[in-house]
Amino acid sequence: MSRQWKGWGPGGELPEQHYLIEPRHLAGGGDIRHVTEYLRASGWADRTPRAGTPIVFDSPDKSVRLGYDTAAMPPGWTVSGRTTLDEPAWHVTLTAHVPVEIIAGLTDALTQTRPAHAPNVWAPLEEQNWATARGKHFTATSPDGDAWVQFHQSPAGGAHWWAGARTEHGRTWDAVFSQNTPMHLVQGFATALADPQPVMRPRGHVPATDRIRTTSVSVLPSQLAAWKQARVTAARTATWARNTWAARQPRKPAPRSHTARNGAAAGRH
Structure with a gap:
């Protein structure tokens, strides 16, 4: 099936196929x-070495690191949170064929204020x-039976979250979340995984499987650039708003130390 993508305009650009x-997984x-x-x-700070691999990013407070390494076995993504005063260390691994739109459900959530309500991983799937x-x-299993999310419990009492997908050729990708992974991140991943909206891929990057449905569309390069820029602009705007709000909050006065108080008292004698 082929159709012209809405938004064509003048300018001499040649559309790309x-x-x-769908399904996006x-x-x-x-x-x-x-x-x-x-x-x-x-x-986030780009810590990628000059050689260009592996790709490494650190969160502004340095509590989370993201990596993408094609030389790893298996190649793919890692997201790691270090131990803080509020939570223990955690770790997520995602193989290379997890769609980036689904990974973004997790990584976008890392940049946002943690929700006040208790996360529910199963709700967006159901x-x-x-x-x-x-x-x-x-x-939880997708309607086509080719993707799943599982809360995996071991006999020794350990647990982790596991998600994956397969085609007629076998396993396509895996994502594993350690037991201490913040639940709102797992929920963000599950929400993006269950999203029924299709995702776009350029010609030559369509998986060889009979389990997908494809719609051919013609897209102008300027449209692609505009869509990508809109996502970047949304991130910058949200970051500016958070930083502005934080800067306007009154600072709590630092508590005076016992030594300082005693020294002041001594100086009055």
């Missing part, structure tokens, strides 16, 4: 800049008619 792919990895440029616009089953492990 892309494909809308079988769309392939995509352009990693969908993740990294949003983090950069959100104030809203999109994913089937849930209670057994040794609690599992």
Whole structure:
């Protein structure tokens, strides 16, 4: 199926063929800049070495590090949170073929204020008619049966979250979240995973599987650039708003030390 993408205009640009792919969990990895440029616009520091690999980003407070390494076995993403006063260390691994739009559900959430309500990983899945089953492990399965999210419990009492997808050729990707991964991050990933909206891939980057539905669209380069820029602009705007709010909060006076008080008292004698 082919159609002209809305928004064509003058300017002499030649349209490029892309494909809308659904379900998104079988769309392939995509352009990693969908993740990294949003983090950069959100104030994350690019620590990538001059050689260009692996890609490394640190959060502004240095509590979280993201990496993307094609030389790792298996190649893919890692997101690690160090131990803080509020939570223990945690770790997420995602193989290279996890669609970037789904990874962004996790990484975008890292740049946002943590929600006040208790996260619910299963809610966005059930809203999109994913089937849930209670057994040794609690599992939600996509309507097509090719993707899942599982809360995996081991006999020794350990636990972790596991998500994945497969086609007729076998396993496509895996994502594993350690037991201490903040729940709102797992929920963000699950929400993006269950999103029924298709994702776009350029010609030559459509996975070879009969399990997907594709729609051919013609897109102007300026449109692609505008869509990418809109996402970056949204990140910058949100970051500016958070920083402005934080700067306006009254600072609590530092408590005077016992030594300072005693010294002042001594000086009055």
